[in-house]
Amino acid sequence: MFTPTSRHLLFSTQLRRLQSTLVIAEHNNEVLSPVTQNALTAAKKIGGDVSVLVVGTKCGPAAESIAKASGVSKVLVAESDDFKGFTAESLTPLILATQKQFKFTHIVAPATAIGKSVLPRVAAKLDVSPITDIIGVKDANTFIRTIYAGNAIMTLEAKDPIKVITVRGTAFPPEPLEGGSAAVEKAPEGSYKSDLVEFVSQELSKSDRPELTSAKNIVSGGRGLKSGDNFKLLYDLADKLNAAVGASRAAVDAGFVPNDLQIGQTGKIVAPDLYIAVGISGAIQHLAGMKDSKTIVAINKDPEAPIFQVADHGLVADLFKAVPELTSKLP
Amino acid sequence: MSRVLVGVKRVIDYAVKVRVKPDKSGVVTEGVKHSMNPFDEIAVEEAVRMKEKKLASEVIAVSCGPAQAQETLRTALAMGADRAIHVEVAAAEYETLQPIHVSKILAKLAQDEKADIVIVGKQAIDDDSNQTAQMTAAVLDWAQGTFASKIEKSDAGLTVTREIDGGLETVKTKVPVVISADLRLNEPRYATLPNIMKAKKKPLKKVKPSDLGVDIAPRIKIVSVEDPPVRQAGAVVPDVDALIGKLKEGGHV
Numbered sequence: 412m413f414t415p416t417s418r419h420l421l422f423s424t425q426l427r428r429l430q431s432t433l434v435i436a437e438h439n440n441e442v443l444s445p446v447t448q449n450a451l452t453a454a455k456k457i458g459g460d461v462s463v464l465v466v467g468t469k470c471g472p473a474a475e476s477i478a479k480a481s482g483v484s485k486v487l488v489a490e491s492d493d494f495k496g497f498t499a500e501s502l503t504p505l506i507l508a509t510q511k512q513f514k515f516t517h518i519v520a521p522a523t524a525i526g527k528s529v530l531p532r533v534a535a536k537l538d539v540s541p542i543t544d545i546i547g548v549k550d551a552n553t554f555i556r557t558i559y560a561g562n563a564i565m566t567l568e569a570k571d572p573i574k575v576i577t578v579r580g581t582a583f584p585p586e587p588l589e590g591g592s593a594a595v596e597k598a599p600e601g602s603y604k605s606d607l608v609e610f611v612s613q614e615l616s617k618s619d620r621p622e623l624t625s626a627k628n629i630v631s632g633g634r635g636l637k638s639g640d641n642f643k644l645l646y647d648l649a650d651k652l653n654a655a656v657g658a659s660r661a662a663v664d665a666g667f668v669p670n671d672l673q674i675g676q677t678g679k680i681v682a683p684d685l686y687i688a689v690g691i692s693g694a695i696q697h698l699a700g701m702k703d704s705k706t707i708v709a710i711n712k713d714p715e716a717p718i719f720q721v722a723d724h725g726l727v728a729d730l731f732k733a734v735p736e737l738t739s740k741l742p
Numbered sequence: 743m744s745r746v747l748v749g750v751k752r753v754i755d756y757a758v759k760v761r762v763k764p765d766k767s768g769v770v771t772e773g774v775k776h777s778m779n780p781f782d783e784i785a786v787e788e789a790v791r792m793k794e795k796k797l798a799s800e801v802i803a804v805s806c807g808p809a810q811a812q813e814t815l816r817t818a819l820a821m822g823a824d825r826a827i828h829v830e831v832a833a834a835e836y837e838t839l840q841p842i843h844v845s846k847i848l849a850k851l852a853q854d855e856k857a858d859i860v861i862v863g864k865q866a867i868d869d870d871s872n873q874t875a876q877m878t879a880a881v882l883d884w885a886q887g888t889f890a891s892k893i894e895k896s897d898a899g900l901t902v903t904r905e906i907d908g909g910l911e912t913v914k915t916k917v918p919v920v921i922s923a924d925l926r927l928n929e930p931r932y933a934t935l936p937n938i939m940k941a942k943k944k945p946l947k948k949v950k951p952s953d954l955g956v957d958i959a960p961r962i963k964i965v966s967v968e969d970p971p972v973r974q975a976g977a978v979v980p981d982v983d984a985l986i987g988k989l990k991e992g993g994h995v
Contacts, residue, residue: 499886499888500885500886523907524889524906524907525906527872528886528888530876531874531876531877531880532877532879532880532886534842534873534877535842535877535878535880535881536880540842541841541842542962543870558870559754559760559769559867559868559870560867560870562759562969562970563970564969565965566964566967567962567963567965568963568965569962570960570961570962605885607885607915607919608886608913609913609915610913611901613908613909613910613912614910624907628994652994660925664925670910670925671906671909677924677925679907695756695759706992707976708989714978719978720973721973723974723988724976724978724979724985725976725977726981726985736982737985737986740982741986742995
């Protein structure tokens, strides 16, 4: 009935029908966010065909970058002023239109503020249960994520036909942007402007230091710093180590530093090579955000502080003496 | 004036160190201290402040879960909510109740109760999903103001300041709207004893998901719940020089 060639064709079409993933790229209209590469690694682990959607007011640079990643079959681009501010209300109908056309089995985005805002909205429209912040892929239906501030690890099997997933960047290595040459195509066109919401403005914290979630080294401060001015001690140390600076919730709530530096269950999840916790007691909620760091150093004057239970190297000392000494003695 | 629906969840208290069950089916919840999800306290506080500022006419607290969810609703009433709705879900079914189910329940109640604003916490500290507000907004086709750290009345609706990865963002949303509360939105009040007593007399209505036409069939199968890998305990170093030695050994400096 079938020639060998057509049978092969049929087989491969079925395979493709079995598994196809759409990755929502994250970018700021200028550059691709590195966390997209981590999400791509997770998508490749799911298996099957991988497409990437780049959406924004200016998509060229991000689309060019991601098209170079190996294993991406196509890059869909939706460039329009409708997407100003990447609002969930405007991105959702675009993703739904894309889904309607291509019928993906998986829709994946990094678990960032944007991914977390948009994907559950998409999932509800598809009447499927989203799977948040995965740290592992067992197979196309089985995923691993943490619950209770990282104090338990849940493996779950999704029963829904379409899997809508956000990915914890630090749990997957970044996929290099080389070896590929995906076709760049237009995403389904339409009017996606939402009258439900209007983007007004952003106030982004400016910093020359590495970005927190992808930094190799992090110096982090807590309540023990006593004031915002004293954070200068940490900035000096961070400069020596080419490190990003983070904070505990206590330091943010006390107004020492802005909230986007918060590391923990409800802030950012980081896993650098080196994490230096200064004046941080180590509450469950903070540990949730940093305990996957390769090496943890704690500097705290309280020898009973819980942070010492996870620290590889602990120094029981007054941070106001120890930190300047450390900074001056580092090469 | 708006009517505000606020979703609250009873969770294991944030200060409790959870224990995984030996059969790996979940975490131990029996005999463990529970309280209102901290983000939901912030949501209730914001709803009550809206009423105090005469922006809202009524605050309705909703919780889904077994009988104990009523304690959480009483707490919301003691904080200033006017009445409560307990959506009864049996303990066994509650194991697999997810944001997709809760959002459909909240959406239906928002319509039935003619609410204009739905406020929930940005995430529950047990499942750490961070989905319910977004999904409720989707079901209703309303605007969403997620991770809100400031909410102000504006001409056509609300001006919401949102906590995003690099800092803060401001959006204007139309009303009706679904808001999720971030940590810095406000500082929740304590329920005073007289208010706790008064809350006992406030109306609490019981409904079932089936009454609302919501199917709560599980969308996931829990394969296992396990302890995270344990970190090897490290050692305390005597001074800064020794610490630098360790960092050099590890190739960090």
